[in-house]
Amino acid sequence: MIPRAAYSLVRQLLAGFPIVTITGPRQSGKTTLARSIFAERPYRSLEDPDLRALAVEDPRGFLATLPDGGVLDEVQRAPDLLSYLQSNVDEDRRMGRFLLTGSQQFGLMSGISQSLAGRTAFVELLPLSHSELVCAGISSEDLDTHLFTGGYPTLYDRLITPQHWFPAYVASYVERDVRQMLNVQDLDAFQRFVRLCAGRSGQILNLSSLAADSGITHNTARAWISVLEASYVLFLLQPHYANFRKRLVKAPKLYFLDTGLLCWLLGIQGKAQLVTHPLRGAIFETWVVSELRKAWLNRGERPLFYYWRDSNGNEVDLLIESADRLMPVEIKSGQTLNKDFFTGLERWVGLAGSMAQNPTLIYGGTGSHERKPVQVLGWRDLIGVVPRK
Structure with a gap:
């Protein structure tokens, strides 16, 4: 396991909360981190249909198998379980009993805000940062290698290239999440939309232009942007409104969270292409903003x-x-x-x-x-x- 900067933050939060919830994109290392912290406690993945059925049909019985807590992975798959978890931790006041993980902000955050408010702390775990790669001794001295590869842990602990991994990642996780959240029928239109978003990373978001180029409505574009945010594919950087005697632009800027995924969506086949690529500046800007976002989140601070x-x-x-x-x-x-x-x-x-x-x-x-x-x-x-x- 590559040591994660958020490890000490999670341990610290477990001392003051009965539950800590680790959120972030799929395959960013949430499960690995949670299992390393709770190495001696049970692990339950709610992606498993049998376990999910038990959690949904008999939530009290499911939690009874975890008297000292444990890891509940992808907990948004059984949202009703959260209400029973509330009663469980209210009855047993011990701190640090459960680690939850989730990859979709829509289902997870709405359920937790209703059921577990005040009972859980949150940690956002993004893909590996440059400083984490340096500490692990696996950082490249070449900037273009960082931009092209990105930070997903799988690309560093397996013999697999970004060109082979990202197509499977998008098909297995991103597109599946979209279907679960919005029941998107026209997958070709969505794929075209995501690639057009990639071409706009680091730019001010013009939803009308993006929708027109994608061949979809303005409202559909807005909904799909929200889904990509909820799945931790991209984020929006809001403008600062302080009035320095100037008329200000009020639309957000769009950024992808990982430049490896961004490069793949842009059709970049190798790091050599980055040297003269017309979007190299935008890719570098995306990398810097994402790296700084990781640094703040790994310290448990909200990035303002x-x-x-x-x-x-x-x-x-x-x-x-x-x-x-x-x-x-x-x-x-x-x-x-x-x-x-x-x-x-x-x-x-x-x-x-x-x-x-x-x-x-x-x-x-x-x-x-x-x-x-x-x-x-x-x-x-x-x-x-x-x-x-």
Whole structure:
């Protein structure tokens, strides 16, 4: 097992909650993490039809087989079980009895908000981060390898290539989740929609344009975006609304959570294609934002991330909120620093005044230094992006 940064966070939360729920995309390592923490306790997967039938038909009997708790995997498959789990942990007040995992935010979060509010802590486990790969001694020194492979653990503990794994992953998990949640009949249209979304990663989301290009209605596009969010395929980065005397863009930006999946959807066959690919900048930006999101979540912190753009096209790729300050982050894939890289940061800092803290440029090179007032970080030094308290 590749050590996960969230391991200590889950152990800490188990000391103060009767239940900890680990959410995240399928195949991100949730089950492996939960079973490593509860190595001596029972494991029940509700993907198993027999166990799911028992949990649905006789929930009290099912929980009676777990007097000291255990791991309940893919618990959204038996949503009614959560109400009985509430009674169970209310009667037995011991902390740290159950670890739940789930891969669909729709069914899982709605059920937990109704039944287990105040009884469970949440940990979002995304695919492996760059820092986790470094700590495990399996990180590549080549940026394009990271972008092309992504972070799904299977690609690091099995002899399988991204070109062979991602088609099976999409067919087995993403498309199945869509059918379970929305009963999508036209799978070809959905596949086309996902690929068109991939071409827009790192861009401001225009639902009307996306729907028209996909040959579907605006409402269908909105519903499918929601499903992809709920399945942890992509996320939306909201704009920051602070008014710096400018008209602001108010639509969110779209990002995929894993650049390996993104590259496969874009038809990229190998890392060599990335060098001159027209979307390389967007892929690198997607990777950086996703890596920072992982870093915050692995510490148990909610990532208060935004972007800023005004009607004149002035933009900062990422704003990180901390207390009453905002940390602007500009992201450039080029390996050679250019004075134009700093233009957006300098303009935003001038507008934001005292709200600005620690402006940072992350680029595709490897050297890190300070060019006052901007902190310059190469891609290997992402961990240096931490707002000052």
